[in-house]
Amino acid sequence: MLTHTASILPLSASAVLALSCNASALEVIKLESSSKDMTPIVRKAIFDAQDPELKIVLAPGTYRFLPDYAFQKTCTITNHSNGLKNIIFPFQGLKSIEIEGNGAELVFHGQVLPFLFEDCQKVTARGFSIDWDIPFIFQGEVVAVNEKEGWRDIKPHTEGFGWELHRGKVLFPGVDGFNYEILGSTLAFDPETRRVSHGALDMESDPQRVEKRPGGILRFHEQLRQYPAVGSVLTSKGDRAHDRYAPAVHVKESSNIHLEDVTVHHALGMGYLMERSQDIVMSGCSVVLKDDTQRLISSTADATHFANCKGDILIENCRFENMLDDGTNVHGTYVTIDEVLDERSVRIKLEHFEQTGFRFAGEGDEVWFIKSPSPKRGRVNEVISSQPINDRFSILHFKDPLPPEITAGDILENKTWNPTFTMRGCTIRNHRARNIVLKSPLKTVIEDNDFSSMMSSVFFRGETFFWFESGSVNDVTIRNNRFNYCAYSGMEHAVLNITPRLGAAFDQEEVYDSNIRFENNTIHTFDSRIVWADRVDGLVIKDNTIVRTDDAEPLYLDRALFDFKNCRNIEITGNSYDGEVSKDIQADDSSRKSLKVEGNTGF
Template identity: 50%
Template sequence: MKRILVLFILIFTVIITSKGEEVIKIQPDGTNDMTRAVKQAIASARSKEIKLIFEQADYYFKPDFATEKYCSVTNHKNGSKRIAFAFDGFNKVSIEGNGANLIFHGKMMPFQFESCENVTVNHLSIDWDTPFTIQGTVLKVNEKDHWMDIKMDTDGFSFSVNKGVIKFPNIHHQEYSSLGNTLTFDSLTKAVSHGAWDANFRAEKVQRLKGNTYRFYGRMKYYPKVGNKINFKGPHGDNRYAPAFHIIRSKNLKYDQVVVHHALGMGFLAERSENVSISNGGVYVRKGSNRLISSTADATHFCNVKGKVIVENCRFENMLDDGTNVHGTYVEINEILDPKTVIVQLKHFQQLGFDFAQKGDELWWINQPSPNRRAETVFVTGSEVINEEYIQLSFDKELPKDLSVGDLFENKTWNPEFVMRGCTLQNHRARNIVLKSPKKTVIENNFFSSSMSAIFFRGESYFWYESGQVEDVLIQNNTFYNCASSGNEHAVLYITPRLGKSYDKSATYDKNIRFINNKINTFDDRIVWAYNVDGLVIEGNEITKNDLLAPVHPDRPIFDFNYCKNIVVKNNNYHGPKDQNIKTDKASSKEISIKKNKNIHLGKLDVVE
């Protein structure tokens, strides 16, 4: 105990200000693990207002003496987490990084803010000494005999091959059971390779050939191209340990000049919180690094956040999932106990334990077969967690008699206004941004380049059960460059709700989307592909088709509308080798206005049943 106290005194200076704020100045202590000292400093705080001031330096953190607790983390794997900076119940938290580099080892969650208010984090970076991914360069491919030779990168990576079995990262009791999620990248640009497909690869055998070159035996639907880099992430369900920053049940958080170079899940995750801003930072690989991957999941993710969410002047690159996803949550009625009481079920395994609703929350309900919210709402008077999967909810009034088991609830109270402005998103898997908030959303002055869709709308009444319908979205003055390059077909702007079999596929879902004054320069034809929209304006966009990359899905319509209403297409200019067609189904063709477009037409053969 005396040794710990001496260490604490050497690396921290503690000051209590006249306003009652506890200020802790942190200096490097020359060791390779600051975890225990930081834990002690936070636990010993005598004030609910705390400020940490770092001296500019490298600080190392290991999981051995970290705070440990069971965490339900949405869109990650629930379980016991080791947390370096665990803030719980603080009224004010200020962290001044002054350019500090925080470098982690093993399975760790760097920061968690739970039930905190007025949090500011400035000018620091997050990284790992050794990532939980492995990578290499594809040298040979033999599709007939089902093998590929890969020269594995060893500098800064951790794996082992024994008796034909490869294991990684072999750090802090973590050994992935298979190579799992697999994706290829361009060896020069580090962007996802053109035409790449996601794969889940389980090698039947791995044989060392010479030096760092290994032969991987196993069947793949799409084998990589020789010369590409290839990355292995581990099996789905196990490869999302924790975000770099976890925000839960907290309010008023600001991140400025905060960069995540690597994370064992998402970069920034906020759930059931209020007012979050991220500016002048991002998620991207450290300059000069040989790594392909920054965060192993989304750069930013906001689940049932309310108030305002602002992301501006940030850079998001080389993640293995979306740049951002803004959504709510659907829960399914499992049992109706009485006219005012139901048991609901969280349906996706990475939603288990989610704090769906509390007393005072206002809920919508969705009756099958309509996917739309009912105009009526109810207020929660009681919420009893049965276990991670089931919740009993009580309401202020009787539910409608036509509400049935299998219908859905959505939380109206917890949705944000969302702004993304002045950001760059490129070189990563999946979509640049996924939008599902019913409140005002503005996307402007950004640069997008995507492997799947640049902007994606998908409320889901099954699988992920992520709500919901947008109602007010403005997308303006953005630049889109070489988007939707993956093997799986997407579009620059793709609106495609994912409705279960019991729902009416012809009903409109998303509403009031304006795609205005954007510049699109890309290699393929699809620009807007829309299903089930009521109110879509495509106006004043400059569209150029380039020949820098080969088309992945050639001869598609530039605009494609299905089950849509109130569509306006006007004043758009297309520059390319031939005029482009608009395609609609029969219902949408009666609800479309097309005016003053250059080289874009609706032909008779483009209206389909």
Template identity: 55%
Template sequence: MGIKRRCQLVLGLFMAFTISVNAKEIIRIQPNNEDMTTVVRDAIEGVKDKEIKLVFEKGTYTFLPNYAKEKFSFVTNHGNGLKKIIFLFSDFDHVEIEGNGAEFVFHGQVEPFQFNNCGQVSVKNISIDWDIPFSFQGDITAVNPKENWYEIKPYTKGYSWKLNKGRIYFPNIDGFHFASLGSTLAFDKDTKQVAYGAFDMTLRPNKVERRANGVLRVYDENIKHYPKVGSVFHSKGPHEQNRYAPAFQVTNSKNILFNEVVIHHALGMGFLFERTENIKIINSGIYIKEGSDRAISTIADATHFANCKGDILIENCRFEGMLDDGTNVHGTYVEVAKIINKNTVRVKLMHFEQTGFEFAGKGDEVWFIKAPNPGRGEVNTVSNVKYINDVYTDLTFTNEISSDLKTGDVVENKTWNPVFTMRGCTIRDHRARNIIIKTPLKIIIEDNDLSSMMSSIMLRGETYFWFESGNVEDVVIRNNRFKHVAYGGASEHAVLKVSPRLGKSFDQTMSYDRNILFENNTIETFDNTIIWADRVDGLIIKGNTIKQTNTEKPQFPNAYMFELINCKNVEISKNSYKGTNTHHINADKLTKKTLKVKRNKGIKE
């Protein structure tokens, strides 16, 4: 009897027993040396009830795209399209996956997990990886800016690429390759941190030549910032192509738990949640596998939450090596494209990676934000939604629309905003920010160890590019340990940066974010800027210990420790500073009217 047939027979007997006990189908799966995609697909599609539990015996499971479920998917902040999905769960009341330490290894362009419209989801004790990463990386052996070339010795074992007619093709898997090197970044070979002073670059070399000893000489007349010899150069392909799908995508679901889940690689984000309620990620991680020579883990954010609500908790987690933020929590601004009648407006999704996103549903409350005032205006309730296409939607409201609403104004969903807590986490050695967050409800960030290429924590609503809403109103950042912050190149960053990015139609001086407490944190970093606050009403910076280190040379030696622009009701008290920076507080005229500075050590007004 074949392996699959024996497995199905055992599963059938076991399922019959469990159905009679608790109405939940429990499916036990054992590893073998074959592709497990069909086994998993058959198990899920064969369930007759709305509750399922998959129990995996400890071992290694391989999943190939050949027999994956195909489904067209809108995936926010990724590329929409036909996705090959291994674990597809739709319309279940309860999904439980017990991994028992199982290792899931995926191959090629696949989306590992997608949960749609599920009432309860629990995933425990599994790890996720790819046999071959969607990366091109190597050691920089020489640079010659005068002749517009650099030399790189690409990694070969465990990687897939080829050189053909002067072009690098990667990952060169199952007939797929990127059109160019695309998004590229330098890393420190020893620490696997983003290299000090490194710049994000988009590369499309003019020509590539083979040299001796496995070295390639790459000619690129457009490169502006050459990596240092000895650094690791990593490319992930063009931005429009390099985010196939997250490891876990959860949409229109609720009561989600990820416990002891580790992601070593993904072809996009690690965890992505859209219009989902009540989420816990605990005791989990995203990081490079021990002993691996890879420079990165996931291609994009570790965790991402778009228009979620209820409580979000991230606790006791480790996020490292991602090529974007540790977490991004936000709503979505849509632009008013047309006022159809006194109760109906046509709205437009503004960013190409938001197309197809469900902005609002029937019964949702929304705010209208009318330029030039960036503040939240009147509230109205959606009574009907008419989907036009993946960019435009008509929203009809229970009450008449205000007569001063105009095209170009924006709408924000009031119903779908979460309470957010991050506690006991380590986030480091990755591109971009540790935490970027926008929700008007309670935010608590406490007892974390944070190190960042850019700003460690950024509060930034924007109606300009990403159209991610909105302003914060209740933030507590306390008892965290910030070490080695803002060490990448390009623009100036800070430990905490509050900096809205609003379109030209909005008043750039009016208050936007409110009520932020930055308290009892320990900061050890080499550069000057600790807090950069723009358009904040209510900011308390209290009881923090700041120590300037000499690990790197300051990139902005004339920057101020506290940069305050168009702020109100700012208090800087009981903080201590040790270091050589003499630029302490820079406040404009408006900020000074209500600024309080008292009982600090080593900080002068």
């Protein structure tokens, strides 16, 4: 097939120069930057393309995108709000899509999903940044607090932010008629360190009234369980029903993904979401604030998220900062059996409100049956067809008869869609929540990273309680990492925290995770908890260097360094500890039976 190379100038949607033909099976679209709205130009270029192998070349410069003429599609986006989305770069059903950014700065406006890669066989993107002209955040300096009377005075940041005071309520971001009706998720930050304030708690803020005070001050009348310190900066991201419009980059049911030197400065949800995709490399990518910005929030949810992916995932030399959720979360999905229909068929239910529309399994997928009260993965069966009923219920037909003991309320987990996962050379810090959340049963390696976390740094929590994110891990190595200033939330956490959360139908004492190695790491901590583990079989804590610092006030000084419950085969060997110890090891009777402690110094 003859293909075209088009140089597209931002004068009009039809400004096309230098059409040429060549023998290469690749269609190239060249774009030049402009202060005008680039959305209709990009849309026309993509939809006029004839070849299933497409390359976009961006000239250096700043590109601006409005939602008015965006491609619209009703999308189901896991861990976000479903619905009609404005998509600026819609890539669907392509054999290959490549984006050469050349340092281009892409600035978006309003409710948009910048990049959708769906059903693409190969995706390559490099060398550009993503930002918003007006962030979907309200933030301001705390200038006075009166806990007795229940108010706080805030001087809102105005430059580059959108908000208004209307009938005693703060409405933001004030973009194209959209506002959050309440402040919603609110968190205090330290303006000097640009990270979450020490000991801060998440708040859901909905003041009774807000009044205007002299000097551009707003007084918020609201009783809080924790009042922010004067001088701190409060950030709000709106109500939970609307605060995750879409990720900056959404990859869905695609393969061979390579993202290099792509930077997200802001996102109306996650930075990068990979959903039911395979073989992914992220190299030198970032979710970070600009150096010269007054903003304190990058993405309003996770920096990266991998839901029901498979193949090999590599996250290398990346930096994730100032997002309002985890650095990365790698997980599958649990569904419940709504009804056993016959000996080979079940109706299943997606449980979490942000899973609706998610494709749990397809033809050829292998599925584990999990019979309560045991959380162990049971018999495997192959799906021969999946029949959606609506966005929450589906019917699965299996190749072989179902286990006879399976009943409504039991759990299914997709065995096929799990990845091997490697993270190395990354920095994750200055954000809400955990650095990494790990839930793949396949080989996972976390090495040579720099971590600093508000909550637990490394978190294991398969759960059938709220999020219904599977599942238990079987082979994890965490080595040669540097942990500095972790678990500084007002809620209790640990550097390494293993804590499954299963519903009432499950045995709360049976082991869940297994074979985790925590070796040769360096930990500088102001507090006591290092490892806090529940229901794990096979945990090696070996040759780690732990230094107690005095750079922050301890929050839970009386807790044990190592705390085990319902565990088996725990080994603590060759570690060194420098500093005061209130309590070194705490273990219940079941954990003590196979606990090995030897060759440690300082505790």
